[in-house]
Amino acid sequence: MSRSIALILLATALLAAAAASAAEAPTRDEYVDQLEAICKPDALATQRVMKGARADIRAERLAAATKKFAKATSIFGGTVRQISTVPRPPADATRLGKWFTYLKRQESYLRQITAQLRQDHAIKAQRLTARFIHNGNLANNVVLAFGFDYCSFKFSRYG
């Protein structure tokens, strides 16, 4: 008897928890607004720190370019960590999971580009840049319907 009461209580608690989490789950529009508010200052900061990075590479000022990439990597990593904690709309969970996989890969590419530039490995950095751009476009395609602006990948932000 007491066992069945315990089971009922447990089931009720689980249902209540599920209902509460459903109530907390944002709609897609709310989610986009929340993320854009986080991404905007970071995207603008990335644009600021990366200003002239391509010109630096052209002029073979690798140390200056490396510093810029390192800063951009740190900003990008911070943004991904912040946005990954925001509750996701349940209907978009799979798609967003895929997007975050691309974002993590994007962060890894940025980290690798910085490391290769630091070691003066120009060709390796060049190959990784190609992958970084390609991966960024793939990430954008996954969340196309979300209409992200600051949270989307834009090559033009990188120098």
Place this chain on the structure above:
Amino acid sequence: MRRAALLALLTALVLAGIASGERVQRGNLIVRLDGGFAPLTLPRDHKAPVSVHLDAGLQTADGSVLPRVTRVELGIPGQGAITTRGLPSCTRRRLRNTTTERALELCRPALIGTGRMVAQVKIPHQAPFIVRARLLAFNGRVHGQRAVIVHGISARPPTVVALPFLIELRPGKFGTVLVAHLPRNLGPWPRFARFAMDFSRRYVAGGQSLSYLSASCPIPRRYTAGFFSFAKATFTLADGRRISTGIARSCRAR
């Protein structure tokens, strides 16, 4: 050997991915831009002739009728240059109400590109239908300003348009911008859906071999390839909204 082949294949796949079009969605509207240039291998320190392909379009996410576009802007980066010195030009007036054959007869020396366009036509109380037009691009001038005059002709319904894209020089990443205002006299019905254009023109002027479009791949000796913002398309809609997207491409240096 096998490893080298695999690496080459992987590089080709990555570059093929980069060359696919990029899309941006705002609300229900999706803008797409794709394009490239040839040859991919260019000099590092001076400009060489190139041909450019651009393919841009609008679509709605739910398949509903497209909004009306009132202005189109196409941005080209600083690595590229447009040369019109010594190139014959044509006027919009000469191209008005001409067939493709007649337009070529009148202005062939000024021809700089060809292409295709698709538009949706929405007439009240009728189902929307698609219009396909053949495009010719001519070097021209409008009020003294350099321009690309695009001649479009469709067979069904029979329509001819001569639309100037003014060439504007601006500061910033996209130093050369082609701007077209879609005239009111086109009416409220045609809705721009897609265009694809190939620009290429080599000519001789003053004993010199010139190209309408030229570009360089300005990267240091230690690099073999570089990446740059290749083009940007911006559409202004009748309700004042603007939607744009840009594409990045790579060049190889020789």
